[in-house]
Amino acid sequence: MPPKERLMIFLSRKIAILVVLAVAAASAHGDSEPAPGALMPPSPPRHEQRMLDNAGDLARDLAEIVAFLEQGQSYFKAFKKGTHSAQENAALVRFLETYERERDIARREVEVLGEWVKKKSELEPREESAPKR
Numbered sequence: 001m002p003p004k005e006r007l008m009i010f011l012s013r014k015i016a017i018l019v020v021l022a023v024a025a026a027s028a029h030g031d032s033e034p035a036p037g038a039l040m041p042p043s044p045p046r047h048e049q050r051m052l053d054n055a056g057d058l059a060r061d062l063a064e065i066v067a068f069l070e071q072g073q074s075y076f077k078a079f080k081k082g083t084h085s086a087q088e089n090a091a092l093v094r095f096l097e098t099y100e101r102e103r104d105i106a107r108r109e110v111e112v113l114g115e116w117v118k119k120k121s122e123l124e125p126r127e128e129s130a131p132k133r
Helices: 003-028 055-079 086-119
Strands: none
Touching: 055 086
């Protein structure tokens, strides 16, 4: 075999080894911090107030969720532009699951607050008027 061909085979093997090592190193750091400038989703609401005993607590929790949903819409619009890394794609999938869950919670909280406003927000309870004779 001519020396040029042997050199090419030798170099191609070395390059293949370097590629394998680079892929292994990248996958080992796959769960680490995102690369600078990576497009990452907003943090979900913390729901610090676990016992939502009154309408005020429920409204504060709803405000946290609404802020997350608004930030999420901006994030999703930005994500649709351009191509992204595997880490950014995985973050999008997790974000979409969280977004759906938080949106469902917000809908339930809106229903409860709506009922509260309709039924319990009166200063004086309305008396049922008796039928006139």
